Amino acid sequence: MLSSRNTYEMGDTHKVRIKGWNKTFGASTDRKKAGVAIMISDKAKAQIDLIKRDREGKYILLKGSIVNEEISLINMYAPNGIASKFLIEKLGELKEEIDSKTILVGDLNQPLSNLDKSNQKINKKEVKEVNEILEKLELIDIGRKINRNKKEYTFFSAPHGTFTKIDHTLGHRNMTLKCRKAEIINAAFSDHKAIKILIGKGTWRAKSKINWKLNNMILQNQIVREEIIETINNFIEENDKGETSFQTLWDAAKAVLRGKFISLSAYINKLGRTEIKELEMQIKKLENEQIKNPQKKTKVEILKIKGEINEIESDRTIELINKTRSWYFEKNRQNRQRTG
Known part of the structure; x- marks a missing residue:
């Protein structure tokens, strides 16, 4: 029902159209067009009550409901090299908006544990600092909670020959109780893989009539x-x-x-x-x-x-x-x- 994207052209908002995904919300900056976006399927019957955008186009937050169930969605991109400091700063800005209905996704450019890197050479200080603020906000790595000690990665660095999991789907402690399945899947035209989350059996499902047309x-x-x-x-x-x-x-x-x-x-x-x-x-x-x-x-x-x-x-x-x-x-x- 939901799709997040970490590349978005605000200047071409009217051109970003995909059949069945007419609700597209993006954040960008005047100086750089690259940004983030959240797309919501028409089947989700969503109502958006609040939109909050980062001035630099690094995150977008939506608050509203899907099939009358409250939800907060955040798509975030943390710049490489300063990811830990960025996350601590931006999550601090959003702490008043993060509640028990929150799901945060995106390229965070930050492993959250030793299991998130193939050679296990992580910056322990940075990982500790990021996890501390996530803990305060009661945000949990959904994929890690479901798959425990499973080693799977979302990004392959060709120059270094290493694998890392720097793309994450985080959910509030209460929200994770509804999550049944988490898997990493290939994403076309991207050097990053995607994370697919199944939230509650029947949750946000909507019946739709499909009319066949010749392709x-x-x-x-x-x-x-x-x-x-x-x-x-x-x-x-x-x-x-x-x-x-x-x-x-x-x-x-x-x-x-x-x-x-x-x-x-x-x-x-x-x-x-x-x-x-x-x-x-x-x-x-x-x-x-x-x-x-x-x-x-x-x-x-x-x-x-x-x-x-x-x-x-x-x-x-x-x-x-x-x-x-x-x-x-x-x-x-x-x-x-x-x-x-």
């Missing part, structure tokens, strides 16, 4: 074109006997083709997911090898496989962009018809 991008696939042509030929051969009206024949053909497109789309998506899953398993294996025995060739292989994953995700993103464009075109056309 024109699928027609670029040679296998799909051949299958559809064969389906049409077989349908005509079996049903066009001159005894059925054209309209009835066409209605039946549309139903058959729709079913065929759905099955082909599912098949292609499954192939893509399987390929990405296999590549992710290879990365995980190589990452474990790199942690135990750092090697240059292993580091190069990790980066190579990440490139392959990004290439696959690029195709998916282009497809999503085209679908979103079509959706907005159709929406605007309908609006013009109503007002015309």
Whole structure:
């Protein structure tokens, strides 16, 4: 239901549109456009009562409700090199806003324990200071609470060949009681991985009606074109006997083709997911090898496989962009018809 982003163009706010995610809140600065943003799914039925932004675009805070349940959301980016001092300062600024309904996410550029770095060479003083203020605010690392001693990382430093967990999802002590699952997943076009949190079974769920529409991008696939042509030929051969009206024949053909497109789309998506899953398993294996025995060739292989994953995700993103464009075109056309 919720998505945070650590790169945002305030000047292009009107262009940041994704179908189903119309509520986008960002923070930036006049001098530097890079900032942070929080996107909320339309399905969440959210009401935002308060927005608080950092003047430098380093954090944004939202307070409101989702399906009548109160929540406070913070997305924060802590600059590299001064992360610990920054966190202590900014969390101090927000202490009056942090309550039992708070979730804080973002690139904090700061490990919170020895388990958050592969070589375990952390600045113990900085970690202690940050954890002390988190403890005062009753904020807990949700991923660590759920996964305990599990070693997983969100960032791979190619120059140093080290892995760290510097991206975190923190929740108030009371909020963490609702969290059921936390996992680190790959994020397309980013050198950081994402953290996915499952909050309470059924919490903030909303039913939605899905209307199927043909994805024109699928027609670029040679296998799909051949299958559809064969389906049409077989349908005509079996049903066009001159005894059925054209309209009835066409209605039946549309139903058959729709079913065929759905099955082909599912098949292609499954192939893509399987390929990405296999590549992710290879990365995980190589990452474990790199942690135990750092090697240059292993580091190069990790980066190579990440490139392959990004290439696959690029195709998916282009497809999503085209679908979103079509959706907005159709929406605007309908609006013009109503007002015309």
